[in-house]
Amino acid sequence: MTGKAARSPRKAKGHGGERREEILTAALRLFGEFGIHAVSTRQIAAAVGISQPTLYAYFSTKDEIGEELHNRAFAQLAARLTQLPRSRILTQEDLSAALKAYVDFGLEQPDAYRIAFMLETATHRTQFLTKPDLPAGSRESFGVLHQMVVALHEQALTVDLDPDTLAQSLWAGLHGLVSLLIARPGFPWVERQHLIDSHLGLLAGAVLRR
Amino acid sequence: MTGKAARSPRKAKGHGGERREEILTAALRLFGEFGIHAVSTRQIAAAVGISQPTLYAYFSTKDEIGEELHNRAFAQLAARLTQLPRSRILTQEDLSAALKAYVDFGLEQPDAYRIAFMLETATHRTQFLTKPDLPAGSRESFGVLHQMVVALHEQALTVDLDPDTLAQSLWAGLHGLVSLLIARPGFPWVERQHLIDSHLGLLAGAVLRR
DNA sequence: CTGATTACCTATCGCTGATAGGTGAATGGA
DNA sequence: TCCATTCACCTATCAGCGATAGGTAATCAG
Numbered sequence: 001m002t003g004k005a006a007r008s009p010r011k012a013k014g015h016g017g018e019r020r021e022e023i024l025t026a027a028l029r030l031f032g033e034f035g036i037h038a039v040s041t042r043q044i045a046a047a048v049g050i051s052q053p054t055l056y057a058y059f060s061t062k063d064e065i066g067e068e069l070h071n072r073a074f075a076q077l078a079a080r081l082t083q084l085p086r087s088r089i090l091t092q093e094d095l096s097a098a099l100k101a102y103v104d105f106g107l108e109q110p111d112a113y114r115i116a117f118m119l120e121t122a123t124h125r126t127q128f129l130t131k132p133d134l135p136a137g138s139r140e141s142f143g144v145l146h147q148m149v150v151a152l153h154e155q156a157l158t159v160d161l162d163p164d165t166l167a168q169s170l171w172a173g174l175h176g177l178v179s180l181l182i183a184r185p186g187f188p189w190v191e192r193q194h195l196i197d198s199h200l201g202l203l204a205g206a207v208l209r210r
Numbered sequence: 211m212t213g214k215a216a217r218s219p220r221k222a223k224g225h226g227g228e229r230r231e232e233i234l235t236a237a238l239r240l241f242g243e244f245g246i247h248a249v250s251t252r253q254i255a256a257a258v259g260i261s262q263p264t265l266y267a268y269f270s271t272k273d274e275i276g277e278e279l280h281n282r283a284f285a286q287l288a289a290r291l292t293q294l295p296r297s298r299i300l301t302q303e304d305l306s307a308a309l310k311a312y313v314d315f316g317l318e319q320p321d322a323y324r325i326a327f328m329l330e331t332a333t334h335r336t337q338f339l340t341k342p343d344l345p346a347g348s349r350e351s352f353g354v355l356h357q358m359v360v361a362l363h364e365q366a367l368t369v370d371l372d373p374d375t376l377a378q379s380l381w382a383g384l385h386g387l388v389s390l391l392i393a394r395p396g397f398p399w400v401e402r403q404h405l406i407d408s409h410l411g412l413l414a415g416a417v418l419r420r
Numbered sequence: 421c422t423g424a425t426t427a428c429c430t431a432t433c434g435c436t437g438a439t440a441g442g443t444g445a446a447t448g449g450a
Numbered sequence: 451t452c453c454a455t456t457c458a459c460c461t462a463t464c465a466g467c468g469a470t471a472g473g474t475a476a477t478c479a480g
Contacts, residue, residue, distance in 0.1 A: 054428055176387065224457085262438095263459085423478105426476085431470105439462105442461085443458105
């Protein structure tokens with residue numbers, strides 16, 4: 001399956017950080033392609049061109065590699081949502097654009113989305129059960145959605161429900177579509193873009209005052 | 211963690227099937243509690259009271275245990291949806307009841323739901339990429355939803371979108387809520403029942419003609 | 421040139437999923 | 451009643467896993 005292990009030349013003295021990036025790049029690709037549990041540290045190491053224990057100079061566990069990718073994926077999504085152009089006074093179109101951006105992110109970068117929202121490492125499982133918080137990037141990306149709903153609510157543009165509930169409902173609606181499309185590519189979906197457009201239309205229509 | 215391995219007495223001659231059920235029961239509990247990848251075949255065997263290789267008399271791989279639980283979970287959901295009382299001519303209330311039943315199933319049996327929709331074994335990953343089909347139970351449970359939407363559509367009770375798209379959209383909306391509630395119990399959700407009621411209200415309101 | 425630091429290595433650990441090959445209780449036909 | 455077969459289950463062992471211990475050689479500052 002995997003080719004021979006061509007050793008990568010040793011990094012110069014201050015440049016161990018480059019190796020770290022190489023590991024993350026290789027891991028993202030492999031995790032995305034085969035799933036985190038089907039990829040061994042030896043495979044990652046081989047893809048990078050180093051010995052397996054060398055990974056542990058940069059990460060203390062295999063899960064920590066997933067963790068870092070997880071955080072970066074969240075940060076990417078948050079950045080994407082934050083950097084959207086917005087009207088000075090928030091409009092319904094701004095919300096629609098954000099919903100679309102969320103779905104696009106998930107479908108354009110399914111590996112990242114999987115890792116951000118669908119991946120379950122042992123670390124996560126414990127973390128999510130005990131800590132009342134999500135990682136920063138996660139709060140931030142949900143926060144963008146939340147703030148938009150709050151702003152629209154203040155302008156009385158949303159239906160008569162508290163904005164917290166509306167925002168969580170929207171998130172659920174978005175995540176459901178993205179995660180099913182990613183996880184069940186073999187399902188007989190209707191034409192993808194049509195489904196997305198309709199779904200986002202339904203969600204926006206459900207949340208926005210008519 | 212796990213206590214001592216009290217050996218279970220040998221099954222009588224024709225009763226190996228009972229052992230199989232015991233294995234599935236133990237595996238469902240352990241997979242649900244710790245996640246499939248964090249549970250070893252030795253732990254399952256210990257919980258049942260047999261040696262680890264004996265598992266392989268009943269299942270040819272560990273994934274096959276997950277597979278069987280997966281199919282059973284789907285069948286349960288399908289049964290639950292199929293057995294709902296329904297009006298002779300389908301009403302919007304029937305649809306709402308089905309939506310609620312779906313969510314209730316997921317939240318009452320998070321282990322089963324996780325295994326049915328959120329679990330990713332190596333087998334699955336390949337299967338879903340190559341085969342155009344879901345397991346029977348899966349098609350069946352989505353089918354119930356689909357048929358309801360079709361029936362409502364024929365009575366012109368739905369909004370002006372094709373029923374296939376509406377049904378898939380509904381499914382995504384349901385799955386998103388259930389999977390996030392299950393996977394992120396630490397998130398600062400609004401009161402759960404309120405969120406569910408609102409969400410289902412939004413979904414139904416979005417799909418049904420006003 | 422030297423000493424410290426850095427970037428890596430090989431060897432090995434306990435554990436995992438899975439296989440090979442055997443044992444001994446139950447059963448049904450002679 | 452004997453015996454062959456079947457069935458339920460065992461111990462021993464495998465290669466591969468994540469992770470650790472401990473060493474080595476390249477590199478850089480002084």
